[in-house]
Every structure is written in C-alpha cells, then in structure tokens.
Amino acid sequence: MKFRGKMIENQCIRQFSQLVTLIARLAKVCVIRITSSKIYFIISEMGGSNPGMWAELEQGHFFNEFDMEGVSSENNEIFLELVPDKLAKSLNSLKSSQSTKSLKIKLTKKHSPCLTFEIELPSLSSRSRLVVHDIPITLIPRRLWHLYQEPAMPSYEASIYLPPLKQLRHVVERLKSLSAHATLSANHKGTFIISVATDTVDVSTYFKNLAMPAWGNNTERPENVEDLHSATVDIKKLAQFLQGDQVNPSRVICNIHGGKTVHLFLLHDNITLQYFLPAINTGQI
Template sequence: MKFRGKIAESACMRQFANIIVTLARLSKLCVVRFTKDFIYFIIVEENVTVGKPMVWSVLEQTHFFNEYSMTGVSEDQNEIYLEFETDVMAKSLSSLRVSHGAKSVKMKLTNKKSPCLTFEIQLSELSHSRFCVHDIPVSVIPRKEWTALQEPVVPNYDVSIQLPGLKLIRTVAERMKSLSSHIVLLANHEGALILKVETPEATVSTHFKNLIMENSGGDEENTEEFFSARIDIRKFVQFLTSEQVNPSKVVCNIVDDKMVAMFLINEDIIMHYFLPAVAA
C-alpha cells in the first residue's frame, strides 16, 4: 500500500483542516478510505455490536490535492482503509487553519515502527522555509472488515427540507438540550420545520416557515401532514457545529418515526449524518 499527496492552495488546506476539526467534534475515532478519485471519512455508530456508518463524508481529491497518488491492497481492490484518532489529527493540522500559516502540506502513508499518516507542513516564513512534521498513528483496517464500512443505503424520505442557518438552529437546540436528552424534528411539504422537546412539566417548540423543499420520495399530496422523528439531542447539536465547513446548503431528511438524515453540501465535500429515531 502506498499513498502520498500534496495540497498547495491555502483555501484547500484550511478547508481540509476544518473538515478534520468537524469530525473530531463528532467522534474520537474515524476511518479514512483512499481510492483513486475520492477520499472518504467514515464514522461508525458507537457502542453497538455491529456498527453502521453514522457519518459518511466524500471529498473529490482533485478539489484539494495538487499531487495525488495511491496504490491499494491489490489491483482488484485498489483502496486503503485506515483508522485514526480525530483529535490528534485536528491538533496536528491547526496551523493550516490560520491565514498565511502554511505554504503547503504533504501527506503520505509511512511506517515508523507502526503505520502512520505523516504530514509535512511547510510553514510560511519571510526569510526561509521551515517544515513541521507530524506522524499520526493509524490502524490498517483488514479487508474482511470493509463490508461494514460501505456507503449506507439511503431510504426514500417522507420529507426533505433545507435547514436555515446552522448557527440559528444550534442556538435553539443548545437551549433545548438543557431541558431534555431528546429532540423531535417535524417537517411538512409546505416548508414548515418544528424543533420540539417534551418534559413532564412542559412542551417547548420552535417553528420555522417557508423553508426550501427538496425532492423526496414521500406523498406530497397532503402537504400539511407533518413527518417526525425523535433523536438524540446531543448528537444533533454536535452535527450543528459543522458550519465551519461553510456548506452551501444543509438538507434535513426525515423517515417518519425511523430516521433523520442530514446532508451537508459544499462544492468540496458532501457529508451525510445519520441519526436513528429513539422510541419515547
């Protein structure tokens, strides 16, 4: 297995680092999958016997890398799967998030007593070049475990609606988090979205109207009908910190009483975040 790449555009370096920081807020561990054309970041649902991808992020390598080459485990399975600690990588790439902090970054798979993703960062200096090297320990995922890390099957949604600004939604959800460990998301085909928490003492809800609708597989004849799912509010708030990736839009998809799937879309990245419904 071999991998090496180089990012030389400051905006791309900053965006790549922001993606890693976002992933670090969602989970301690992440799997990176390298293919010829794409890089995938995959977070598996925690504390379950058979995990399913909770986060599925896709980066088109040509958007980020000026140089990119990889050789997978075999000719017919030309892919590499590595697991890493997200906070370690996020801290190592902090200089990429600062304007004029780095001129370029080289990324390669190395073996320094154990497998590592090595980042060679050329820092911005007025008089001379200075390099900073970070070795991020990784675990190689064996092929027999790849099947659990495939793209989740996307169901037909009952309703699909664009969220308003993530900062606004996060402000509301943060306040609701102090009241309950779960939140109910409701939406209909008229562009209405409701965030609701219920306690023995009170029911608190925030309403949004005239939001943009996306195509979905639901029955759109009864446009006033609401579809809903009750989910973990902590995980929902974690996703709402993704505004630093600067998405062009964030779509909330609801499968009634079963799932909320949120798609963060940017010209550089698509991030899918799956949250199963929780029984009341």
C-alpha cells in the same frame, strides 16, 4: 501500498482542517478510505452495519499532487482506521496561520503504520517552518472492507432544506439546557420545527417557507401537505453535527423517517457529508 498527497491552496487546507475538526467531535474512531478519485471519512458506531457518518472529498479539488497505490491493481484502495481527535489536534497550527504554504499527507511506517502530516508554515526568515505529525493508524484488511460501504439512501416521509446551520445551532444550544432530546418535525409545505418537551416546559421553534429537495425516493405528495412527520433524537449529537456550519455548506437537507432515523445531508461544491441520527423512543426512557 502507498499514498502521498499535497495541498497548497489555503481554502482547501482550511476546509480539510474544518472537516477533520467536525469529525473529531462526532466520533472517537474514524475510518479513512483512499481511492484514486476520492477520500472518504466513515464513522460506524454499529460495527459497520449502520454507518453513522459518510463524508466524501473530491481529491482533484483538494490535492495539487496525488499519488496512491492500493492493495492490488484489482482492489486499488486503502482502508485505515485512526483517532480523529489526534488528527484534529495535529492540524491546530493551521488555525493560527492564514498563509500556510502547504500540507503534505503520506502513508509511512515508523515504529508502526502512520499517516504523516507535514505542514509548511511561513517564517520571519527566508526559510519556512516545517511541522511534522505522525498519526498512528491501523490498516484494515481486505476481508473487512465490506463493512465500510456507502449507505443506501433511507426511505423517509419528509425531506426539507434546513435554515442556515449557524442560526439553527444557536437555537439548539439554548434548547440543550432544557432537555437531552429534541424532536424534529417537517411537512410538505416547507415547515420545519425543532422542539423539546419536559414535565415543566414545552418549547418549539418554527421555520416556515423552506425549500424542499426535488430528488429522492419519495416522489408522491401526500393528500395533506400540512401533516407533520417527526423523529426525536439525541440533542447533543444534533448540536455536534451543527458545528458543520464551519465547513460553509451550500445546502443542508434533513430527511425524516418518522420513529426511525433522521438523515442529515450536508452539501458543498466538493464535499458531501451524510450523518445518521437514530430516533429515540422517549416513552421507553
């Protein structure tokens, strides 16, 4: 197996760093799947059966140089596991530089398998500064790859484009001080509501006239388009996902499967990220 990639476009380097920072907030462990056309970041908190997050990056957009060989010609992929927080910290130097010359990523073997990151930064002299980080990884054997496959699109009762994430994040940050849970509701008339309820206070924020996706597995409109479909989720996990506004997504879709799942779909020209929030039955808490 081998892998080597190089980025030189500052916008791509920043997007990559922002995505890694978001993933580090969402989970302690992350799986990276490398293919000839895409790089995948996968979070699976349930042992692989129910992915918590699935992100795809188009390697042709991010990498100016890209070379990989998988475990075999028939299985030309690489699966590895790492701690995303270590990766995010290693990329901190990118935040302080607006003119990073390049970012190289390669699979290496030091004392153990590593992903080595070589960050070329400008210097006051004619020479560049090279910052090198070795991130320990665990290679995932072929027999376990089936645990990290793309999740199927869940069924849902309501699907809606969310308002700007920065605006929604400010709302959630305020509500987070009131409750550990938030209820997300949407209907087929473009209404989205986020609310919290405690013994002492009920607070709801309404967004109206939002667009609704045309794609999906639910094509029939209900008889009463104003009926709300709701799911209650962990507000801290929701707030962590909303940090994705730093990736500057073009659209974010919220699919609500009442009482079971909230499926959040972040769309960018060259990045897609799916995040699954299990619904909470507050009556059992």
